[in-house]
Amino acid sequence: MTTEEARPTAQSHLPTFIRRFDPAVATAFACIVVLLFLGSLYSTQFLSAEYLLQQLKVASFLGIMATGMMLILLGQIDLSLPWVVAMGGMMASAATAYGSLGQALAIPFGLACGILLGFVNGIGVAYLRIPSMIITLAVNAVARGLMVAYTGGFSPQDSASQAMRFLGAGSIPISSGLGIPIALVVWIVIGAATVFLLSRTTFGRAVYAIGNRERAAYLSGAATQRIVMFAFAISGALSAFGGILLAGYASHASQAMGDPYLLPSIAAVVLGGTSILGGRGSYFGTIAGVILITLLQSILQVMQMQEWGRQVIYGAVIVAMLLLYGRERLFR
Numbered sequence: 369m370t371t372e373e374a375r376p377t378a379q380s381h382l383p384t385f386i387r388r389f390d391p392a393v394a395t396a397f398a399c400i401v402v403l404l405f406l407g408s409l410y411s412t413q414f415l416s417a418e419y420l421l422q423q424l425k426v427a428s429f430l431g432i433m434a435t436g437m438m439l440i441l442l443g444q445i446d447l448s449l450p451w452v453v454a455m456g457g458m459m460a461s462a463a464t465a466y467g468s469l470g471q472a473l474a475i476p477f478g479l480a481c482g483i484l485l486g487f488v489n490g491i492g493v494a495y496l497r498i499p500s501m502i503i504t505l506a507v508n509a510v511a512r513g514l515m516v517a518y519t520g521g522f523s524p525q526d527s528a529s530q531a532m533r534f535l536g537a538g539s540i541p542i543s544s545g546l547g548i549p550i551a552l553v554v555w556i557v558i559g560a561a562t563v564f565l566l567s568r569t570t571f572g573r574a575v576y577a578i579g580n581r582e583r584a585a586y587l588s589g590a591a592t593q594r595i596v597m598f599a600f601a602i603s604g605a606l607s608a609f610g611g612i613l614l615a616g617y618a619s620h621a622s623q624a625m626g627d628p629y630l631l632p633s634i635a636a637v638v639l640g641g642t643s644i645l646g647g648r649g650s651y652f653g654t655i656a657g658v659i660l661i662t663l664l665q666s667i668l669q670v671m672q673m674q675e676w677g678r679q680v681i682y683g684a685v686i687v688a689m690l691l692l693y694g695r696e697r698l699f700r
């Protein structure tokens with residue numbers, strides 16, 4: 369060992385948790401602070417507890433969908449999110465028309481629809497070896513066709529169940545005029561389960577291994593095809609659940625209700641430091657990305673920027689993050 373190799377670096381003297389902290393996550397949280405400051409310049413209410421809780425409530429819907437989009441860790445992507453979200457919300461609402469039994473089964477039925485579409489995606493990618501972008505776009509088109517056929521091209525008349533409204537629009541009172549949104553609590557529970565799944569289970573370790581190199585993961589004994597299939601099923605379930613919460617929040621489902629969430633969910637995951645090529649990323653980064661995107665949306669709305677402008681910004685963010693993280697991965 370040479371003298372240079374033996375000499376400790378400045379980084380080696382830092383605490384372990386600092387050395388392990390992803391710079392991308394730190395950057396995302398720093399951007400959140402900057403956005404909060406900029407927002408406060410436009411409105412004095414931007415930093416109020418009531419407004420921040422409302423933003424966290426809005427972020428919860430995106431956060432749940434972005435959790436499913438974390439299958440980017442596999443080096444795959446799910447572009448069927450828009451109409452899986454719509455199908456989950458619309459089918460759950462449709463079940464409420466069948467009396468008390470329908471009310472009780474509304475949420476499970478909506479979830480089952482999302483899981484079914486997720487399995488179709490997973491089987492296509494894992495066993496039929498169809499590129500994820502192709503199969504998920506096809507499934508998105510199928511889901512869209514089924515929902516248009518169901519509604520006859522008109523807005524659905526079914527309303528959300530009481531349980532859906534409680535989860536999507538309810539809150540836990542903490543003081544006069546303030547309450548913790550139930551949707552935020554649901555996101556926290558799902559997030560905690562995701563962190564445990566990715567960091568403490570064989571399934572999670574296999575997801576990272578497949579994202580790094582699927583062939584090596586297979587040779588090491590991982591059931592790669594089964595893991596990919598179930599990862600897409602989880603993504604479908606979370607997309608549908610996001611649609612269920614959205615339907616509960618609005619008291620009814622609507623066609624194309626998931627369209628505004630595709631680019632933001634991808635941007636949130638990538639902004640949080642997850643490599644779009646797979647194998648690297650953390651859920652804490654996704655949380656930061658979700659909050660960052662939500663605050664960005666809020667500021668753009670305050671600035672009265674049109675929808676096309678917001679979409680241009682989302683696309684530019686994804687390209688910029690791909691250049692920042694993806695190129696490093698390609699030439700590593």
